[in-house]
Amino acid sequence: MTINNQLFNQVSEFLSTEADMLDHREYQDWLKLWQPDGVYIVPVDVNADDYKNTLNVAYDDEHMRQLRVERLEGGEAVSTAVAMPTVRSISALRIVSASDDEVTVRCSYMLYENKEGDLRPYPAKAEFVLVPNSDSFLLKKKLVKLMRASQYLATISYIF
Amino acid sequence: MNKPIDKEAIAQRAADLVLEDRVHKDLYSDPDIFEEELDKVFNNTWVWVAHESEVSGKNNYKTAKIGRQPVIVVRERKGGINVLLNRCRHRGATVCEGNAGKTKAFTCPYHGWGYGLDGSLRALPKPEEYENLMDKSEFGLVKLRHESYQGMIFATLSDDIEPLEDFLGGAKKWIDLFMKQGAGYPLKTLGEQRFRFPGNWKIQLENTTDAYHFPIVHKSFLSSMDETSAEIFDFLDGDGFVEDLGNGHSVMVMIPELVDLEEKLDDPIPERFADLATELAAEGHSDEEVRRLVRAVGGSGFNLNLFPNISFSMAFFRNLVPISAQETEIHHIAIGGEGAPDAYNQKRMRLHEHFQGPMGFGTPDDGEAWERVQRGSMAGDDGWIMVNRGMSRMKTSADGNPQGAVCSETGMRAAYQQYKKQMAS
Ligand code: FES
Ligand SMILES: [Fe+2]
Numbered sequence: 215m216t217i218n219n220q221l222f223n224q225v226s227e228f229l230s231t232e233a234d235m236l237d238h239r240e241y242q243d244w245l246k247l248w249q250p251d252g253v254y255i256v257p258v259d260v261n262a263d264d265y266k267n268t269l270n271v272a273y274d275d276e277h278m279r280q281l282r283v284e285r286l287e288g289g290e291a292v293s294t295a296v297a298m299p300t301v302r303s304i305s306a307l308r309i310v311s312a313s314d315d316e317v318t319v320r321c322s323y324m325l326y327e328n329k330e331g332d333l334r335p336y337p338a339k340a341e342f343v344l345v346p347n348s349d350s351f352l353l354k355k356k357l358v359k360l361m362r363a364s365q366y367l368a369t370i371s372y373i374f
Numbered sequence: 375m376n377k378p379i380d381k382e383a384i385a386q387r388a389a390d391l392v393l394e395d396r397v398h399k400d401l402y403s404d405p406d407i408f409e410e411e412l413d414k415v416f417n418n419t420w421v422w423v424a425h426e427s428e429v430s431g432k433n434n435y436k437t438a439k440i441g442r443q444p445v446i447v448v449r450e451r452k453g454g455i456n457v458l459l460n461r462c463r464h465r466g467a468t469v470c471e472g473n474a475g476k477t478k479a480f481t482c483p484y485h486g487w488g489y490g491l492d493g494s495l496r497a498l499p500k501p502e503e504y505e506n507l508m509d510k511s512e513f514g515l516v517k518l519r520h521e522s523y524q525g526m527i528f529a530t531l532s533d534d535i536e537p538l539e540d541f542l543g544g545a546k547k548w549i550d551l552f553m554k555q556g557a558g559y560p561l562k563t564l565g566e567q568r569f570r571f572p573g574n575w576k577i578q579l580e581n582t583t584d585a586y587h588f589p590i591v592h593k594s595f596l597s598s599m600d601e602t603s604a605e606i607f608d609f610l611d612g613d614g615f616v617e618d619l620g621n622g623h624s625v626m627v628m629i630p631e632l633v634d635l636e637e638k639l640d641d642p643i644p645e646r647f648a649d650l651a652t653e654l655a656a657e658g659h660s661d662e663e664v665r666r667l668v669r670a671v672g673g674s675g676f677n678l679n680l681f682p683n684i685s686f687s688m689a690f691f692r693n694l695v696p697i698s699a700q701e702t703e704i705h706h707i708a709i710g711g712e713g714a715p716d717a718y719n720q721k722r723m724r725l726h727e728h729f730q731g732p733m734g735f736g737t738p739d740d741g742e743a744w745e746r747v748q749r750g751s752m753a754g755d756d757g758w759i760m761v762n763r764g765m766s767r768m769k770t771s772a773d774g775n776p777q778g779a780v781c782s783e784t785g786m787r788a789a790y791q792q793y794k795k796q797m798a799s
Contacts, residue, residue, distance in 0.1 A: 256733060258567055267716060269565030269708045269723045272733040278724075281598045285735055291594035293738035364473065366568040366703055369738035 218312070225319050226307055228344065228351050233302045233323075236373050241283040244373070249345055249352045250276050256374055260339075260359040271363065271370075282373065297371040298328040304340075316354070317344045323358060325374060334368065337361045385410040389798035392790045395762035399751035402574035402759075408699035414796050415682050416441030420521075420528040420541050422684035422693060423447050423457060427525065427562035427712065428474065433491065436474040439695050440531060445518065446470050446480070447527060450491045457529040458493045459516040469515065480515065493517045524549050525561060526684070544619035544775060548678040552686045554635040557670035557718065558663075559711030563691070564723055566707040567731030571741045573748035575696040576793070578704060581740060582677050582685040582692055583616060583626050583785025585609065586763065591743050595735040598728075603646050614675075614780030616764075617771050622681025622792025624785030628688075632675025639665045647671060653717045667718045670711075672725065679785055681792050690726055700748060706730040706737070761786045 235244045248254075256271040265273060274282060286294050306322040323340035326333060338360045344351035358374040360367065388407045391398035401407060423438040424447040435448035437460060444460035446469075460468045462482040469480040469489060479496065480489040487498045493515035498504075520529040521538035523546065528538050539546065553561050571578075581587070589596065589610060596604045609628040616626045627633060639662075643651045647668045654664045673689025685692040691707040708726040710719035729736040751757065764782025771777040778784035 258565060266720060267723075269567065270727055271567055271731055273724060273727055278728070281735070285594045285598055288594055288597060290597055291735075291739050292591065293742040294594075296742070364568075366570050367732040368569055368571065369741035370733045371738055 221312060221317070222307070222309060224350070225309060225317060225344065229304050229307070229319070229321065229342065232353070233304055237300050237302055239286070239299070239372075241287055241373070245279060245283055247353050248276065248279065249354050252276070252352070252354045252356075254279055254353075254373075255355070255357045256363070257357070257359060258363055260363055265357075271360075271367065272374075286372065291371070293369060293371045296330065298330075300328075300372050301326045310341075315345065317346070317351070318342070319344065323374075327372065329368070336374070338374065381410060381413075385414050385797045389794045392794040392797075394787070394791075395765060396758040396760050397790050399757035399759055401576060402748060402751045403699050405699045408574075408696070410797065412441040412696070414799060415793065416696070417443075417531045418796060418799070419532070419535065419682060420530050420538055421682065422526060422680065423520070423529045424527045425525050425561075425563050425691070425707070425709075426455070426522065426527060427560070429455065430562070431476070433476050433478055434474070435470065435477060435491075437470060437472065440518075440529060441696060443531070444468055445529065446515075447520075447529075448477075448491050454492075455520070455522075455527065456492055457518040457520040457527070459518065461515070462487055463495065463513040463515065464498075489515050524553050541621055542623070542680070543621055544617075544773060545621075545623040545625070545678060545680060547773075548619070548625045548676065549686065551634060552674050552676075552678060555670050555673060555689065555709060556711040557635070557667045557714060559714040561709055562712040564708040564710045564719060564726075566693075566705045567734075568703060568705050569732040569737070569741070570697065570701055570703045571744050572701055573744045574699060575694050575702040576789075577744045577747050578692075578694050578702055579679070579682065579789055580761075580786045581744065582687055583624050583679045583789070584783070585614065585616070585626055585628055586781040586783075587740075587743065588628075591739045592736050594739065595729060598735055600646055602644065606644075610781050612780065615771070616778050616780060616782050616784040617773070618776040618784055618788040620775070620788075622789045623679060624788045625676055625678045626780065626785055627676040628780060629675030632673070635670045635674060636666075639669055641669075643668055644672075647721075650717060650721050654715060657715060657717065659715065667715065671718060671721050679789065681789050689722065690730060761790065 254274040255265050258271055259268055262268040285291055302325040304321050304323055308320050310318040310320055319342045321340055323338045325336040338358050341357040343355035345354050384406045391401050421440045424436055428436050429447055429449040432449055432451045435446050438445050438447055446458045446460050449455050460470055462469050464485055464487050467482050467484040469482045488496045490496050495510045495513045518529045520527055523538055523542055596607055613630050614627045616624055618624050651664050651668050654667060678686040683694050693705040695703040697703055708723055710722045731737055761783040764778035769777045
């Protein structure tokens with residue numbers, strides 16, 4: 215199989231940009247990466263197939279993404295007041311399927327947070343559905359399957 | 375022979391650290407006290423382990439904990455429920471892992487002893503070496519006493535405590551009201567979120583009966599709601615109250631209009647549920663059904679706090695699991711109606727995700743406050759935590775119970791007095 219190098223590079227650049235925006239809390243720019251009907255999901259049950267009918271850690275449509283960003287930026291939430299920047303890296307990028315309308319990508323998604331000196335790793339497998347848009351993409355779906363999702367998490371003051 | 379005496383002294387010290395109007399910070403961090411709490415509190419009362427819908431089908435099980443002890447709640451093929459200690463009677467391995475699942479038997483992974491869902495030891499490899507040594511009927515998984523009320527299953531390690539219904543007492547009326555959230559359908563759980571925080575379990579126990587923090591800690595959540603809804607949650611000046619229900623239980627009524635979800639069905643549809651009402655009506659549900667569902671979808675207007683580990687918290691169950699003196703695991707369990715329209719249960723799950731759990735708009739701020747209580751409790755020699763709010767303005771409720779203002783610390787005092795009683799026993 216020939217991997218389309220150009221597509222791979224475009225996808226890789228888009229996902230790096232998305233990750234970097236979140237690490238730098240450029241939330242307003244991040245919101246613009248989305249299609250209006252896009253969904254952002256952090257599941258509890260990583261094996262669920264119907265997230266709409268399942269309880270998740272987060273299941274954000276456009277309205278909830280907007281509210282989430284307002285909360286993180288608003289300065290009213292004590293948990294966000296002390297939050298330090300996150301560091302994330304993406305690897306094992308794999309284009310699962312690609313058509314003119316949609317590209318589905320999987321990758322390893324590693325996030326580190328610093329909770330007042332306590333460095334916490336959050337390894338995950340992430341899945342993105344991207345919709346080509348001029349020379350880049352828009353997000354139709356971002357699904358972050360945290361390794362610890364079904365055991366227990368700690369409280370989170372950022373966006374995965 | 376010193377040990378038992380020391381243990382009693384530690385438990386008595388913990389009991390002495392609870393006064394009527396204050397409790398001592400050592401109760402949050404002393405590991406010796408924590409060990410005694412497991413014994414005196416968790417091993418000596420009714421502990422919530424499951425809602426029946428979590429093991430709704432035959433051969434379904436879930437794992438849970440009584441204090442630190444792992445147990446299995448399982449439904450047999452014939453429909454009966456058993457609560458079993460999760461410990462093989464050979465050399466002690468757990469026979470069941472994972473949060474929940476379905477199985478026909480429990481087979482120990484170490485040497486293959488096989489147990490039925492009633493706990494009985496059915497078979498083991500190479501039994502001849504036990505010839506004349508062991509009666510299989512005496513080596514089943516240990517079965518615990520358990521009783522249910524309104525589908526809530528409680529188990530206990532104690533054979534001589536009162537029946538569950540006596541233990542629940544004044545809380546039963548509130549459980550009945552809370553269960554109306556099925557909106558005419560049997561209540562069922564819709565999944566749960568789990569998280570841990572670095573703090574003592576009693577900090578969480580206090581929080582579910584603490585209305586005082588709501589407008590401060592949850593300011594960002596209130597800002598994320600429309601104005602009318604935010605007004606409803608502005609309840610500190612309203613007619614709410616906290617009532618001591620006995621045995622450490624208490625109820626905190628925040629929104630009196632939402633105490634009985636079967637009343638006020640003709641009230642206007644709240645703005646935040648207008649979309650749901652439209653969707654349900656479009657699916658062909660009658661006006662009456664739409665109103666019943668909309669009325670129940672946001673939950674009840676009160677928190678019922680049961681001592682020691684379960685709270686019926688407005689729209690979900692909060693289950694706490696003590697891990698160590700300074701670490702606690704919390705389960706936020708979503709609920710809905712069995713057979714209710716998908717749109718209803720979906721809305722309930724989305725509302726739950728909005729406030730609850732590790733990425734909710736409420737829980738992370740609660741968590742931050744609890745962590746700070748734990749850290750702050752390390753400071754100073756005068757280590758008293760005040761729980762005297764509202765003590766001089768107590769009334770007697772219609773049911774004859776002590777009642778304070780909605781933002782009083784009546785519920786905390788109730789829980790701590792029960793704690794004191796058990797620790798001193
Ligand atoms: S420990 Fe269970 S069979 Fe040996
Ligand atoms: Fe809270």
